[in-house]
Amino acid sequence: MGRVLLGLVTSSSILIAQAGLEFRSIATGVVAPSDIQHAGDGTSRLFFVQQNGIIRIYKGGVMVAAPFLDVHSRTRGGGERGLLGLAFPPDYAQKQHFYVNYTDLNGHTVIARYRAGPNADTADPSTEQILLRIEQPYANHNGGQLRFGPDGYLYIGMGDGGSGGDPQNRAQNPRERLGKMLRIDVESAPGTFQIPPSNPFAASATHDPAIWALGLRNPWRFSFDRGTGDLWIADVGQNQYEEINFQPASSRGGENYGWNIMEGMHCFRTGTCSQQGLTLPVAEYGRGDGCSVTGGFVYRGSAFPGLRGTYLYGDYCSGRIWGIRREGSQWTNQLLATTGFRITTFGEDEAGELYVADAAGGAIHRIEGPRAPVFSTESVVNAASFQPGLTPGSLATLFASGIMDSLGIAAASTIPLPRSLNGVSVTVGGVAAPIHALANVDGQEQINFQVPFEIAGRRTAPVVITREGASSLPVDVPVLDVQPGVFSSASGDAIAIHNANNTLVSAAAPLVAGEYIYVYATGLGPVTNIPETGNAAGASSETQSGVEATLGGMPAEVQFAGLAPGFVGVYQINIRVPVGLPPGTAELTVRTGGIGSPPVRVPIQ
Numbered sequence: 001m002g003r004v005l006l007g008l009v010t011s012s013s014i015l016i017a018q019a020g021l022e023f024r025s026i027a028t029g030v031v032a033p034s035d036i037q038h039a040g041d042g043t044s045r046l047f048f049v050q051q052n053g054i055i056r057i058y059k060g061g062v063m064v065a066a067p068f069l070d071v072h073s074r075t076r077g078g079g080e081r082g083l084l085g086l087a088f089p090p091d092y093a094q095k096q097h098f099y100v101n102y103t104d105l106n107g108h109t110v111i112a113r114y115r116a117g118p119n120a121d122t123a124d125p126s127t128e129q130i131l132l133r134i135e136q137p138y139a140n141h142n143g144g145q146l147r148f149g150p151d152g153y154l155y156i157g158m159g160d161g162g163s164g165g166d167p168q169n170r171a172q173n174p175r176e177r178l179g180k181m182l183r184i185d186v187e188s189a190p191g192t193f194q195i196p197p198s199n200p201f202a203a204s205a206t207h208d209p210a211i212w213a214l215g216l217r218n219p220w221r222f223s224f225d226r227g228t229g230d231l232w233i234a235d236v237g238q239n240q241y242e243e244i245n246f247q248p249a250s251s252r253g254g255e256n257y258g259w260n261i262m263e264g265m266h267c268f269r270t271g272t273c274s275q276q277g278l279t280l281p282v283a284e285y286g287r288g289d290g291c292s293v294t295g296g297f298v299y300r301g302s303a304f305p306g307l308r309g310t311y312l313y314g315d316y317c318s319g320r321i322w323g324i325r326r327e328g329s330q331w332t333n334q335l336l337a338t339t340g341f342r343i344t345t346f347g348e349d350e351a352g353e354l355y356v357a358d359a360a361g362g363a364i365h366r367i368e369g370p371r372a373p374v375f376s377t378e379s380v381v382n383a384a385s386f387q388p389g390l391t392p393g394s395l396a397t398l399f400a401s402g403i404m405d406s407l408g409i410a411a412a413s414t415i416p417l418p419r420s421l422n423g424v425s426v427t428v429g430g431v432a433a434p435i436h437a438l439a440n441v442d443g444q445e446q447i448n449f450q451v452p453f454e455i456a457g458r459r460t461a462p463v464v465i466t467r468e469g470a471s472s473l474p475v476d477v478p479v480l481d482v483q484p485g486v487f488s489s490a491s492g493d494a495i496a497i498h499n500a501n502n503t504l505v506s507a508a509a510p511l512v513a514g515e516y517i518y519v520y521a522t523g524l525g526p527v528t529n530i531p532e533t534g535n536a537a538g539a540s541s542e543t544q545s546g547v548e549a550t551l552g553g554m555p556a557e558v559q560f561a562g563l564a565p566g567f568v569g570v571y572q573i574n575i576r577v578p579v580g581l582p583p584g585t586a587e588l589t590v591r592t593g594g595i596g597s598p599p600v601r602v603p604i605q
Contacts, residue, residue, distance in 0.1 A: 021307075021321060021337040023356065023365040027058050030364055032077060033357035034144065036347020037086045041093035043120075044350055048357075048364060051082035053102065057121050058364070069114060069123040075102045080162075084144025089187055090152055098123070099131075099154065099186065101146045109134040109142055111156060113191065129191045132184070134177050138162025141218040141236075145295075149183070150229040150249070153196050155212065156182040157219035157233070165238060165268070166260040171215050174207040179259065181219065181233065183212035200254035213247065215257040215278065221295035221345055225249075226352060227309075227443035234295025234313050235281075238263050242293035243281035244313060244324065246331075255279040282331040283324055290315025296346035299369070300443070301353040305402030306370030306472075309443055312336070312354060314343035321356070325401075326444075332378070341365075372470040373424075375400035380463055380477045383448055383569075384522040385485030385598050389478045390428065390463075391523040392456040393530070395436065395569035398426065398447040403467055404440040411437040416534040417450060417568050423468045428452055428477075429461035434534030434568060450569035452533045455479055456526070482545070483523035484590050484597040487570075494519055494588050494600040499574070510603035511551075511586075513579045520564060521571040524592050527563050537563030545592050547573060552586030552604065554578040561592075577604075 035049035053072030057064040085101035111132040141159030160179035171179025201207035218236040229249030241264030264284035267273035296312040341358035383395040417434030462474035496505035499516035542562035557576040564572035587599035
């Protein structure tokens, strides 16, 4: 997620709260549903995969009577076996072939390809081409999901082979395909598969080249975020912890998710274990909340903007559904619903709307969420430090869902700043807040606004977002007298300016001992000559409390500290670089009211 200041875009992200869910049944009589898919062919059909070997079509609001595919004679549905997954390749409308994952009559995993018949709602079982067969030593932990990634390759989730505790250590064995995420090319040479040359172990002598990631126990359901390409893997735990793993779209593969060294974020066999080289989950839950995790999707639909950007997942035993969002390097996880469903799978339609299957009732439900913007107390932060809270007069950032549908940045073009931008407004303690910018960067949304001076003296203030007449629930946010923060780039380097020539400090133009620089900051507290909220500061709005600065641990002379002339909600600190700093990189911090800012880096000559 990007934060917006003075035309610069850097990184952050967003939290979720208050996003209660509702469920509308769309189909019943689905026997042991194991997967829900769409073909991406413009027909708006949903395909319901049944564990007993039958795939059914939901079309135009009704179930098609005849099955799309019937391979019940090739599998035995029950327990963790049966027909477990379905995937349509890109451009299915032209190709008319698809792939399934089932366990055969011997219990082994089969990845097979089939073709649709002349009637697009019926596939021909006789066209089966088996691409891959993987022997399963036990009846459980078969994985079952397969899905095409944004790269056009087929990803296959494989469990560790079963039993308990992975007794043959298959998940950590680099020569085994069990306990892995596999990635293969099934489209370049139809009827067979190839190893993508970009696989992390494609040229390895020690690893199976089909491996994309390892250390998984039973990745029953995984999905790609259609907005960002990120991969989410829900891995079923042993006896204590269920986990959610996250792989960014930028990954080149090769992650080790820890099983059976770790279960969730905990050592599996002993109190201590080496976590070196492991990628830990972003969320986990224990047996008090359920017994078998079912992965879902990041919501990217349009019907429920308040749910946008939330990764939904659930538990088979408890029927609970949670939502995950990320704030910087931290993840937040919130219980959204307790359904009573036996949740076996989630699904996504062509429009990005989400569905959940209840195996107990044989029903498929559409998930409905909030339409108004959604955010939490922790989502309202200092625009420079990203620490929660509000400081009167300072620029703040509010991370929320449902404020900007399309990617991009909408910035105010005039000063005084407007109290509404693109149909979005924010009130703080009942006072309309001036809006600097709205942004939707990489599918994550935010508002940059000035905290009204009028709320000074309050300890908390309710914050409300309104978009096109739909208002969020009020969220109480702490109001702080001071909350110092120095603006920095995504890499943590201070946005510092050489006084002498008004150029940006950088590795190519580092600080020189004795020179004067200025930096932009927030949260330095009350000032003299307070401008009206939303108006640019003049040249004489200085802080009323003392501001100190240290650079590389050495005191730095502060020549001026106050509101930045010509800007709204931004402070400026003029600093003299101490003599005697060693060359390299030094940390800059500022203090006011006994509170220090998070450190930011500056290069020293």
